[in-house]
Amino acid sequence: MADSITLQVTRYRPEEESEPTIQEYDVPLGRQWSVLDGLNYVKDQIDGTLSFRWSCRMGICGSCGMTVNGEPKLTCGAFLTDYAPGPVRVEPLANFPVIRDLVVEIGDFIRKLPSVQPWIVREEERPVSEGEYLQTPEELDDYQQYSMCINCMLCYAACPVYGLDPEFMGPAAIALAQRYNLDSRDEGSRERLDVLIEHEGIWGCTFVGECTAVCPKGVDPAGAIQRYKLTAATETLKSFLLPRGAR
Amino acid sequence: MTRRTVEPILWLLFSSGGVMAALFVPVLLFLFGLAFPLGWITPPDHDHLQAVASHPLTIIVVFVVFVLCLFHAAHRFRYTLYDGLQIKHLKELVAVLCYGGAIVGSALSAYVLLTVA
Amino acid sequence: MSGHPAYTEFHPRWYRRQMSTWWWLGKRAYLVFILRELSSVFVAWFVVFGLLMLRAVGQGDGQYQRFLDWAASPWVVVVNVVALLFVLLHAITWFNLAPKAMVVRLRGQRVPGSLVAASQYAGWVVLSAFVIWLLVGAG
Numbered sequence: 001m002a003d004s005i006t007l008q009v010t011r012y013r014p015e016e017e018s019e020p021t022i023q024e025y026d027v028p029l030g031r032q033w034s035v036l037d038g039l040n041y042v043k044d045q046i047d048g049t050l051s052f053r054w055s056c057r058m059g060i061c062g063s064c065g066m067t068v069n070g071e072p073k074l075t076c077g078a079f080l081t082d083y084a085p086g087p088v089r090v091e092p093l094a095n096f097p098v099i100r101d102l103v104v105e106i107g108d109f110i111r112k113l114p115s116v117q118p119w120i121v122r123e124e125e126r127p128v129s130e131g132e133y134l135q136t137p138e139e140l141d142d143y144q145q146y147s148m149c150i151n152c153m154l155c156y157a158a159c160p161v162y163g164l165d166p167e168f169m170g171p172a173a174i175a176l177a178q179r180y181n182l183d184s185r186d187e188g189s190r191e192r193l194d195v196l197i198e199h200e201g202i203w204g205c206t207f208v209g210e211c212t213a214v215c216p217k218g219v220d221p222a223g224a225i226q227r228y229k230l231t232a233a234t235e236t237l238k239s240f241l242l243p244r245g246a247r
Numbered sequence: 248m249t250r251r252t253v254e255p256i257l258w259l260l261f262s263s264g265g266v267m268a269a270l271f272v273p274v275l276l277f278l279f280g281l282a283f284p285l286g287w288i289t290p291p292d293h294d295h296l297q298a299v300a301s302h303p304l305t306i307i308v309v310f311v312v313f314v315l316c317l318f319h320a321a322h323r324f325r326y327t328l329y330d331g332l333q334i335k336h337l338k339e340l341v342a343v344l345c346y347g348g349a350i351v352g353s354a355l356s357a358y359v360l361l362t363v364a
Numbered sequence: 365m366s367g368h369p370a371y372t373e374f375h376p377r378w379y380r381r382q383m384s385t386w387w388w389l390g391k392r393a394y395l396v397f398i399l400r401e402l403s404s405v406f407v408a409w410f411v412v413f414g415l416l417m418l419r420a421v422g423q424g425d426g427q428y429q430r431f432l433d434w435a436a437s438p439w440v441v442v443v444n445v446v447a448l449l450f451v452l453l454h455a456i457t458w459f460n461l462a463p464k465a466m467v468v469r470l471r472g473q474r475v476p477g478s479l480v481a482a483s484q485y486a487g488w489v490v491l492s493a494f495v496i497w498l499l500v501g502a503g
Contacts, residue, residue, distance in 0.1 A: 105378055
């Protein structure tokens with residue numbers, strides 16, 4: 001096996017160029033090197049001007065998402081040996097504006113996320129003296145997979161609907177809304193419905209399913225969105241058929 | 248406000264139409280589109296078909312299947328046009344053409360089914 | 365990011381990529397998706413074809429035979445072969461995806477998606493057999 005591999009890295013230096021360019025770097029093909037290790041080697045040994053985000057190196061922080069050979073990936077979990085003999089194309093996450101090199105502007109997602117209130121909403125908090133909120137294993141099972149989301153935004157990069165219409169609420173935000181809707185302790189589903197049923201909230205989704213395919217944590221946002229559409233549609237029907245008080 | 252009430256209803260029509268299309272269309276299209284005209288299976292004679300088609304239950308089922316299939320197709324095609332051709336700026340026009348087609352098709356279905364009976 | 369701010373104080377020159385009109389050719393999954401969505405055209409064609417057939421039946425035996433002859437002409441057969449393939453793609457993808465959208469519970473237990481899909485396929489087979497029996501068998 002060759003002892004090095006070529007990374008074709010997208011560079012974008014707004015002070016110098018108006019379009020991204022591609023720069024090649026040869027990095028050692030270590031047996032357990034991830035694409036992120038390769039990028040860090042470039043940064044440390046070859047070219048200190050390369051910019052990219054990373055933090056934990058273990059698939060938890062969700063900051064090192066990039067496009068590797070056309071697929072949205074956490075670069076800490078994508079191994080160079082799997083791409084040998086290379087070259088490996090490393091581009092910024094799709095569907096987000098690029099700030100510099102491999103760094104994208106994520107403000108859109110960061111603004112959308114709190115709008116679905118991804119936390120437990122209670123009409124009335126129970127006093128501590130009454131003890132904890134109890135939950136059965138089945139009740140935990142209802143939402144647990146959605147709680148694995150690490151906000152890495154790979155699903156947004158994989159979603160053509162989001163790419164075409166940034167008004168769309170997007171996979172992770174809806175899956176996280178569902179995570180709390182399905183939690184037996186939560187009472188905020190009505191407020192979340194009001195946000196998601198409007199505009200492009202959920203209706204823009206055409207079930208491409210790529211969000212689920214690329215999720216590094218095994219979350220199924222595509223399924224969550226379809227389930228949510230069913231809930232939203234039944235709620236709407238109910239509001240037609242039932243008088244206001246009965247809802 | 249309109250979006251709030253209309254879109255969920257359209258989605259329900261789309262979904263129930265999707266079920267109908269998945270359940271009924273493959274077998275019917277195979278029989279009437281290929282097996283009968285090409286003689287793979289002897290086509291039912293006219294009287295039998297007339298008898299089946301004019302039974303009230305058949306009329307209701309066929310009408311429901313046709314209408315839901317039309318709304319299913321309209322809804323899905325509308326989004327295919329938005330996404331595939333990137334023409335969301337024409338969305339009112341596309342919506343009118345798609346759902347308008349489904350409404351006209353439903354009216355035609357009702358007319359044809361009642362004349363067969 | 366509704367709208368496209370061309371300039372902000374701190375990030376004056378974000379690079380915004382445009383999705384190509386042909387984005388759905390770039391990836392196999394996207395292509396299958398767009399083909400699945402195009403099945404809608406053939407579902408609509410089926411309704412048109414069915415209405416023509418029913419009208420012919422309503423106009424008597426002669427018209428019905430003429431309809432069968434027309435349906436056997438090469439271009440109609442070709443259209444129907446293509447339509448059948450698309451409709452099957454729709455049916456299969458629909459049955460496979462439906463369990464994701466719907467959670468079925470039996471006695472408080474969540475029914476696994478594979479079982480939901482399997483029962484849909486079983487229902488499909490039974491219904492198709494019934495339709496064939498109604499049209500061909502029950503003479």
